[in-house]
Amino acid sequence: MKLLITGCHGLVGTNIIPALSSHFDIVPLDIEEWDITDRNAGEYILLNHKPQFIINLAAMTDVDGCEDRQEMAQKINSDGPATVAELCKMFHIPLIHFSTDYVFDGEKAFPYTEEDMPHPMSVYGATKLSGERRIQEIHPLSIIIRAQWIYGHGGDNFISKVTRIAQETGAARVVNDQWGAPTYARDLAEPIRRLVETGKPGIYHIANSGSCSWYEFTKEIFSCLNIDVPLAPIPSSLLDRKAKRPRYAVFDCSKIQREIGVTMRTWQEALQEYIGNQ
Ligand SMILES: NC(=O)c1ccc[n+]([C@@H]2O[C@H](COP(=O)([O-])OP(=O)(O)OC[C@H]3O[C@@H](n4cnc5c(N)ncnc54)[C@H](OP(=O)(O)O)[C@@H]3O)[C@@H](O)[C@H]2O)c1
Known part of the structure; x- marks a missing residue:
């Protein structure tokens, strides 16, 4: 099956394409080949490549x-x-279109299901939610994957940044009032493969299982890498960021288990493998 992937050079694309390539014939495109806001270019590309499935990873992700x-x-x-x-x-x-946990306000006390009402707190979250809704209106058979806290190979990510800070300054301060599930980008390949094969439309929450705060995640990263520096938990208010982030953005991922038979491993297991592969 021929799968066209947009935004292929980003974090998710870089990490899932090698695994998907052994199952599908991939046409990887980024903004230089197809700016997804350019309809004429898109029409020409689809006529030319004749893909049987499209995965849209293209996005403005600078929150x-x-x-x-x-x-x-x-x-x-x-x-x-x-x-x-x-x-x-x-x-x-x-x-298949990719969306985010930032569609939620994070005020819930237990994991978010696909039925929970979105209420974004940022422009990023609001525009991603608008994208989801327009897709569902235009092409109701679409699949929307909401993901969160993704890290992986290629380029900078939270793990590379926090370890660099620790090594350069001999300490780190990390927020301890935002919770989610760190997700190894490579682990998204299998649920995507199953969703392509089953084609079951709808919204799916996908993340490695379990949850933690950014501070707890950093503690585990430092422990895996034997980094021994003082690590301080701080409130997110100290970072003075422009966009508000959800406080609690943990996903209930039981739908992917139920519908496509995929159980995601724990974020700690995934982190160990990522660090082992670095
Ligand atoms: N990373 C996360 O933690 C996370 C969490 C939840 C959801 N998601 C979602 O997952 C998807 C993939 O995320 P990612 O982390 O791989 O993002 P990313 O690393 O920012 O990659 C996005 C790619 O899309 C390209 N792009 C930007 N505007 C485009 C356009 N108009 N047309 C075509 N391509 C364009 C980007 O090119 P430039 O670099 O040149 O702009 C980049 O190569 C996104 O929908 C994102 O919202 C990500």
């Missing part, structure tokens, strides 16, 4: 930058996905 550039965020995170959905509908191509 604080979205607060400053709201129009751009709306264009890439909402208008772009709507254009992709229109083209998929026109060419009868099933679509």
Whole structure:
């Protein structure tokens, strides 16, 4: 099966494409080949490549930058996905689109299910939610994957940043009032493969299992890497970031278990493998 992937050079694309390549014929494209806000380019590409499935990873993911550039965020995170959905509908191509835990406000006390009412607190979250809704309206057979706290190989991520700070300054301060599930990007490949094969439309929450705060995640990273520096828990208010983040963004992932038979391993197991592969 021919799978076209947009935004392929990003964190998720870089990590899932090697695994998906052994099951599918992948057409990896990024903004240089297809800017998803360009409908004409999209039409030409789909006519040319004739994909049987599209995975849309293209997005504006600079969460604080979205607060400053709201129009751009709306264009890439909402208008772009709507254009992709229109083209998929026109060419009868099933679509998997990626969304985020930032569609929620994080005020819940237990894990978020796919039925919970979104209430984004940031421009990033609001534009991603708008993208989800427009896709569902235009091409109701689409699959929307909400993911969170992703790390992986290639480029900078939370793990590389926090270890660099620890090594350069001999200490680290990390927020202890935001909870989620760190997710190894490579672990997304298997549920994606199953969703492509089953084609069951709807929203799916996917993350490694368990949960922690960023501080607890950092403690585990330092323990795996034998980094022995003072680590201080701090409130997120001290970071003075432009975009508000959800306080509690843990997903209930029972739907993927039920619908496609995928159980995600714990975030600690995934982290160990990631560190072992570095
Ligand atoms: N990373 C996370 O923790 C996380 C968590 C939850 C959900 N997600 C979602 O997962 C998806 C993939 O995330 P990611 O972490 O892989 O993001 P990423 O690393 O920022 O990659 C996104 C890719 O899309 C490209 N892009 C930007 N605008 C585009 C456009 N108009 N047309 C085509 N390509 C464009 C980017 O190019 P440039 O780099 O040149 O801009 C980049 O290569 C996104 O939908 C994101 O919202 C990510």
